[in-house]
Amino acid sequence: MMLIWIIPIFIFVLYGQRIQLAVTSGEIKKGIKKLEDYKTKSRTELISYIKKNMNPAEDPTKKIDRFLDYFTIMPVDMDPNGIVGKVRHIIRAREDYTREHVKSLSPQTSELELTKIQTLLEIATTLQMIHKVINHMFLTAKKQNNYPLILPLQMILPFILEEAEAMHKAIPAFKMGQPIGDGIGPMVVGKMMLESKKESVAFQTVLGETQHDQRKLLLLKAEGPGSTVGRPGDAMEIILSKNKPDIIIMVDAALKMEGEDSATIAQGFGAAIGGIGTERFQIEDIATKNNIPIFAIVIKQSVKEAITLMTKDIADKADDVRSQISEMIHDNTRPGQTVLLIGVGNTMGIPQ
Structure with missing residues (x-):
């Protein structure tokens, strides 16, 4: 009778890790298969969209595949002094290079189509990189029969899949030029500048000026309706x-925490802007040197909501946000002062 209990324990002691590895591997394989599907579909849709909308003289497949394998090497950060400027230089050089080479496929392509294709290319590139990294981690752990090595992958995979799925589902919105959740900031500011005179103040960034409650209101957003976030730091x-504002108000989308309702509005302090940090650093640096307080209003949403077609709940919050902006201006400035209002986010499908 004792033998019946001893044998399973003996087997588990000797082969327990391999059994766990086999079970976990099955789950991870399913996730990797999904990532591979997202990668393949995003590539196919990108190439199909380019062929249909750019009418390139030659088949763009080889060139697109070369783009998808591009990588960016971040600067050495052993000495952090000046690192932000270096990162900004490399990122912008990559953006400029990509823009010019995509345009070379069909020089007559409009700026709107160019920004959409750039975004689709970024999505496809990111999905390909995610698949490569996750697959590499899995194969390495499996090759060495190393269960502890596969555990971190098992833990992070659901979060990776959530983001990858969101990016994949964002493709139709960008192809059709529809606003996404991240565009709520530009939507709010864009509507406020509809009747004002506008000028291009920085690359893919526009500035409008109007009066509000006896205050001068400077309105800044990325130039729509293309898929761009502009360069608010350079614009500032x-x-x-030319004109020093007394306060800065930034309106942006923000990721909600689990348990929070989507499309809720929150107020705070500091530069509300995402990305790798170079734009935020630039804005904070300018504000600090000029002693200008920065206020923030954010509209909370999930990762999926932020990069897919804007939901009605989020769009309906635009009027509430404008109301809170008016209140914030009234409470923190006096008549005759100047306010810089920045709509942060991707302005896809949002004019001004």
Whole structure:
């Protein structure tokens, strides 16, 4: 009778890790298969969209595949002094390079189509990189029969899949030029500048000026309706060289926490802007040097909501946000002062 209990224990002691590895591997394989599907479909849709909308003289497949394998090497950060400027230089050089080479497929392509294709290319590139990294981690752990090595992968895979699925589902919105959840900031500011005179103040960034409650209101957003976030940091430098605002208000989308309701509005302090941090650093640096307080209003949403077609719940919050902006301006400035209002986010499908 004792033998019946001893044998399973003996087997588990000797082969327990391999059994766990086999069970876990099955789950991870399913996730990797999904990532591979997302990668393949995003590539196919990108190439199909380019062929249909750019009418390139030659088959763009080889060139697109070369783009998908591009990588970016971040600067050495052993000495952090000046690292932000280096990162900004490399990122912008990559953006400029990609833009010019995509345009070379069909020089007559409009700026709107160019921004959409750039975004689709970024999505496809990111999905390919995610699949490569996750697959590499899995194969390495399996090759060495190393269960502890596969555990971190098992833990992070659901989060990776959530983001990958969101990116894959974002493709139709960008192809059709529809607003996404991240565009709520530009939507709010864009509507406020509809009747004002606008000028291009920085690369893919526009500035409008109007009066609000006896205050001068400077309105800044990325230039729509293309798929771009503009360069608000550069725009701020130019604006402050001519007209110093008394306060800065930034409106942006923000990721909600689990348990929070989507489309809720929150107010705070500091530069509300995402990305790798170079734009935020630039804005904070300018504000600090000029002693300008920065206020923030964010509209909370999930990862999926942020990069897919804007939901009605989020779009309906635009009027509430404008109301809170008016209240914030009234409470923190006096008549005759100047306010810089920045709509942060991707302005796809949102004019001004």
